[in-house]
Amino acid sequence: MAETKITALKFGGSSLADSAQFNKVASIIRLHEGRFFVVASAPGKRSKDDTKVTDMLYKCHDLASSGHDFMPVLSDIRRRFESIAEGLGMDYDFSSDFDTIRAHLEKGPERDYMASRGEYLNSKLLAAFMGYDFIDPATCVFFREDGTLDAEATNNALGKQLSGRQHAVVAGFYGTGADGRIKTFSRGGSDVTGAIVARAAKADVYENWTDVSGMLTADPRIVDSPEPISEISYRELRELSYMGASVLHEDAVFPVRSAGIPINIRNTNRPEDRGTWIVPHRDSMADGSRVVTGIAGKKGFSSMRVEKAMLNNEVGFAARLLDIIAAAGVSFEHVPSGIDTMSVIVDSSDFRAKRSEILENVRDRLAPDALIVDTEIALIAVVGLGMVYRKGVAARLFSALADADVNIRMIDQGSSEINIIVGVDESDYEKAVRALYEAFFRL
Amino acid sequence: MAETKITALKFGGSSLADSAQFNKVASIIRLHEGRFFVVASAPGKRSKDDTKVTDMLYKCHDLASSGHDFMPVLSDIRRRFESIAEGLGMDYDFSSDFDTIRAHLEKGPERDYMASRGEYLNSKLLAAFMGYDFIDPATCVFFREDGTLDAEATNNALGKQLSGRQHAVVAGFYGTGADGRIKTFSRGGSDVTGAIVARAAKADVYENWTDVSGMLTADPRIVDSPEPISEISYRELRELSYMGASVLHEDAVFPVRSAGIPINIRNTNRPEDRGTWIVPHRDSMADGSRVVTGIAGKKGFSSMRVEKAMLNNEVGFAARLLDIIAAAGVSFEHVPSGIDTMSVIVDSSDFRAKRSEILENVRDRLAPDALIVDTEIALIAVVGLGMVYRKGVAARLFSALADADVNIRMIDQGSSEINIIVGVDESDYEKAVRALYEAFFRL
Numbered sequence: 001m002a003e004t005k006i007t008a009l010k011f012g013g014s015s016l017a018d019s020a021q022f023n024k025v026a027s028i029i030r031l032h033e034g035r036f037f038v039v040a041s042a043p044g045k046r047s048k049d050d051t052k053v054t055d056m057l058y059k060c061h062d063l064a065s066s067g068h069d070f071m072p073v074l075s076d077i078r079r080r081f082e083s084i085a086e087g088l089g090m091d092y093d094f095s096s097d098f099d100t101i102r103a104h105l106e107k108g109p110e111r112d113y114m115a116s117r118g119e120y121l122n123s124k125l126l127a128a129f130m131g132y133d134f135i136d137p138a139t140c141v142f143f144r145e146d147g148t149l150d151a152e153a154t155n156n157a158l159g160k161q162l163s164g165r166q167h168a169v170v171a172g173f174y175g176t177g178a179d180g181r182i183k184t185f186s187r188g189g190s191d192v193t194g195a196i197v198a199r200a201a202k203a204d205v206y207e208n209w210t211d212v213s214g215m216l217t218a219d220p221r222i223v224d225s226p227e228p229i230s231e232i233s234y235r236e237l238r239e240l241s242y243m244g245a246s247v248l249h250e251d252a253v254f255p256v257r258s259a260g261i262p263i264n265i266r267n268t269n270r271p272e273d274r275g276t277w278i279v280p281h282r283d284s285m286a287d288g289s290r291v292v293t294g295i296a297g298k299k300g301f302s303s304m305r306v307e308k309a310m311l312n313n314e315v316g317f318a319a320r321l322l323d324i325i326a327a328a329g330v331s332f333e334h335v336p337s338g339i340d341t342m343s344v345i346v347d348s349s350d351f352r353a354k355r356s357e358i359l360e361n362v363r364d365r366l367a368p369d370a371l372i373v374d375t376e377i378a379l380i381a382v383v384g385l386g387m388v389y390r391k392g393v394a395a396r397l398f399s400a401l402a403d404a405d406v407n408i409r410m411i412d413q414g415s416s417e418i419n420i421i422v423g424v425d426e427s428d429y430e431k432a433v434r435a436l437y438e439a440f441f442r443l
Numbered sequence: 444m445a446e447t448k449i450t451a452l453k454f455g456g457s458s459l460a461d462s463a464q465f466n467k468v469a470s471i472i473r474l475h476e477g478r479f480f481v482v483a484s485a486p487g488k489r490s491k492d493d494t495k496v497t498d499m500l501y502k503c504h505d506l507a508s509s510g511h512d513f514m515p516v517l518s519d520i521r522r523r524f525e526s527i528a529e530g531l532g533m534d535y536d537f538s539s540d541f542d543t544i545r546a547h548l549e550k551g552p553e554r555d556y557m558a559s560r561g562e563y564l565n566s567k568l569l570a571a572f573m574g575y576d577f578i579d580p581a582t583c584v585f586f587r588e589d590g591t592l593d594a595e596a597t598n599n600a601l602g603k604q605l606s607g608r609q610h611a612v613v614a615g616f617y618g619t620g621a622d623g624r625i626k627t628f629s630r631g632g633s634d635v636t637g638a639i640v641a642r643a644a645k646a647d648v649y650e651n652w653t654d655v656s657g658m659l660t661a662d663p664r665i666v667d668s669p670e671p672i673s674e675i676s677y678r679e680l681r682e683l684s685y686m687g688a689s690v691l692h693e694d695a696v697f698p699v700r701s702a703g704i705p706i707n708i709r710n711t712n713r714p715e716d717r718g719t720w721i722v723p724h725r726d727s728m729a730d731g732s733r734v735v736t737g738i739a740g741k742k743g744f745s746s747m748r749v750e751k752a753m754l755n756n757e758v759g760f761a762a763r764l765l766d767i768i769a770a771a772g773v774s775f776e777h778v779p780s781g782i783d784t785m786s787v788i789v790d791s792s793d794f795r796a797k798r799s800e801i802l803e804n805v806r807d808r809l810a811p812d813a814l815i816v817d818t819e820i821a822l823i824a825v826v827g828l829g830m831v832y833r834k835g836v837a838a839r840l841f842s843a844l845a846d847a848d849v850n851i852r853m854i855d856q857g858s859s860e861i862n863i864i865v866g867v868d869e870s871d872y873e874k875a876v877r878a879l880y881e882a883f884f885r886l
């Protein structure tokens with residue numbers, strides 16, 4: 001007898017924005033066999049100028065907490081849900097739920113509680129439409145006192161809830177805080193709920209359904225119609241995400257990664273597309289596999305350069321320098337070093353706030369010969385499993401940048417074989433990304 | 444009235460190896476005008492298979508201190524000096540000097556004292572030959588208790604000795620330690636004496652006379668007849684020297700650099716050659732100026748890579764990592780970092796001795812997901828003032844390495860605009876240096 005297949009499916013806000021989208025989601029769900037668990041977001045935008053239900057809920061909260069009349073907005077929210085139910089031909093009564101929300105708002109609204117109601121209501125509605133059980137994450141997703149997810153407690157409680165069931169719908173985005181109140185993840189947190197459901201269900205795959213056919217090889221605001229990525233390893237994803245490529249909430253990776261569960265990013269509006277597979281391991285030397293998996297980057301970095309004669313002979317100099325930066329609560333991205341010089345690349349906004357404190361401490365404690373701050377640096381990561389071991393990759397990369405007349409401010413390669421990170425002037429950023437895309441994807 | 448020109452001239456061992464070389468040195472010295480001060484080394488090799496006097500002195504010391512008969516070697520040394528004096532037609536009596544040395548050896552020899560006698564005797568001989576005063580650095584070059592040069596005390600004492608004189612010969616290589624005994628610099632330390640003499644004399648130039656027509660653009664053991672460097676800034680020199688290009692003792696740079704005195708490396712056997720000018724500042728955009736000034740490198744590095752999920756979010760992680768390495772007394776060369784991974788490039792021999800201590804501490808205190816040590820890495824520095832701001836330099840560099848089939852293990856660029864440092868497999872080192880030389884000097 002074959003093992004029962006287990007699937008976790010997460011649908012984003014645009015996938016559940018109206019009844020037409022609900023119907024698409026329902027047919028996608030019904031194609032699945034075995035046991036499966038659905039995580040639903042709040043209704044998203046139906047068109048470009050539409051408002052997400054979560055934003056309406058925040059507005060409601062803000063009006064209520066500042067003593068203004070929230071009822072018109074709350075009624076709009078209720079009408080959004082009613083129109084979905086009507087469009088699905090359902091006879092669904094929202095009265096008791098909205099009475100509860102209204103009572104909460106009148107008593108003194110909590111921001112996280114309010115924000116969570118979009119997922120709560122939408123998931124209950126989807127569960128009713130599909131005929132599945134609804135699971136309220138308030139009963140099984142737990143946060144610690146410091147606000148981070150209590151992964152093990154959650155996994156145990158959620159695992160118990162799922163184990164007896166064939167199918168269920170779990171509301172995304174929230175759980176219960178250490179103080180017993182509703183607490184949400186940061187925006188996009190339903191991705192995290194999907195990941196912890198996948199882990200707790202011991203799923204074979206975590207399907208993340210959204211409105212694009214996978215992750216793209218470059219930022220579509222910079223590069224015209226970049227290719228989607230067909231397969232990417234967790235490590236490559238982490239590097240691209242860290243550098244700004246957004247497809248999943250950052251924290252959504254770890255629960256499934258540690259459990260070895262692949263993620264499949266799919267398009268609710270084009271379910272026939274294969275989407276992007278995020279896998280624990282992949283064969284970068286397979287036929288047709290590209291050298292580079294993706295390109296991502298961010299503006300907003302600064303460099304602080306410390307020059308001091310014989311610095312390299314001072315054992316502990318770098319540790320003291322980084323300690324000063326850490327003590328100011330600033331984290332750094334790279335530490336390029338020369339002979340007698342060492343730089344630290346930091347996030348400009350973090351650094352700006354602590355700049356004088358850091359510079360003063362460096363001057364006092366390290367007595368540098370020179371201390372130079374450079375701002376407006378953009379970092380670009382070119383990521384590809386095993387790319388560093390392939391002949392000519394660095395040559396192609398730097399030739400592309402040279403041909404595009406891009407000045408290279410920093411290069412960091414060597415800690416992992418899957419990326420080269422280049423620093424350029426912010427004003428050259430878009431040009432550099434386009435040149436790299438051309439070099440690795442259009443040739 | 445024009446200012447009197449002041450020159451410091453240092454002659455290496457091969458420049459003073461025999462009477463023919465002494466005569467060359469004398470004519471070079473006599474071409475100088477104004478005030479000048481000469482620093483002399485011990486007699487070097489007269490031919491490839493010859494022995495340097497300093498090595499003979501060390502041998503003498505070792506024989507004496509292990510209770511063996513040192514007289515045959517001491518007599519050989521005396522004959523070396525006598526043959527120089529004879530060749531110069533001088534009637535010079537070494538008896539009292541050699542009696543003193545013999546008495547010292549019999550009483551219980553000190554290694555540094557013995558090593559210093561080559562410079563002492565050769566400089567006295569040169570002073571007598573030229574008719575100049577001899578200055579014994581035992582009276583004016585001072586070391587601190589920790590063994591480092593006491594630069595200020597030396598500068599004062601030496602300055603006083605020189606100020607009343609037009610010309611003098613100063614013995615290189617040694618001075619007086621904090622304990623009042625003779626103490627030498629490390630091998631090649633006469634270069635340092637030359638530099639401190641130049642500083643103390645407020646010289647206009649420090650001429651360093653040796654047996655090559657300047658510093659070379661690459662290691663001649665790897666590249667066939669590399670070009671000499673005509674002009675190089677102190678900063679470029681420091682980077683090339685640090686990475687193994689040897690022309691001057693490393694510590695010889697700082698005294699003159701801080702005083703803004705240029706160094707001119709000259710060839711005693713080809714005094715007509717312009718040699719290499721080491722200058723405080725130079726115009727890298729001048730006509731005919733090369734993009735790259737020189738290439739140097741070293742084998743013998745290892746990398747320790749630490750992988751840990753969310754490492755970049757752990758403020759202070761790097762400081763703690765480098766602190767462990769500093770606490771083990773190991774200094775590091777580079778810290779390439781990726782996302783969730785950080786490497787430290789260290790000298791293999793330093794690291795080997797502390798490896799288990801460091802790895803254990805990293806495991807205990809940083810709880811990494813993975814900890815990987817790679818050995819047999821060679822580092823290559825491609826150095827050129829302003830090269831990083833010139834278009835296409837990185838492209839040319841990496842294309843050359845790719846065409847030569849060299850795998851790039853690490854790249855570090857960004858802390859100074861004058862170099863790019865590349866890590867390659869030790870087995871690819873020579874091939875890589877040749878490819879880079881071809882790319883930047885033969886095209």
